[in-house]
Amino acid sequence: MTPRNNRTRSFGQRIRSMTEAFGGIAACAAAAEAGKRPSRAALKAAGIEPNAFDEIKLG
Structure with missing residues (x-):
């Protein structure tokens, strides 16, 4: 793979x-x-x- 393709793939993954x-x-x-x-x-x-959210009181 060329460096340009790696850069493009990396940019897509970031987005x-x-x-x-x-x-x-x-x-x-x-x-x-x-x-x-x-x-x-x-x-x-x-x-x-997700388990830390259980300690938050809603309402």
């Missing part, structure tokens, strides 16, 4: 990672505003340990 993180953050915010617990997947995508 995908950022998109997943922002999606997780948005899902967590929406769930918290509704007084509900976000999904484990959304918490992981946002960089929050």
Whole structure:
């Protein structure tokens, strides 16, 4: 593989990672505003340990 292809792949992976993180953050915010617990997947995508979220009191 040429260096350009590696750079392109790396850039695509970074964009995908950022998109997943922002999606997780948005899902967590929406769930918290509704007084509900976000999904484990959304918490992981946002960089929050799912078990640590159990200690947070909602409402």
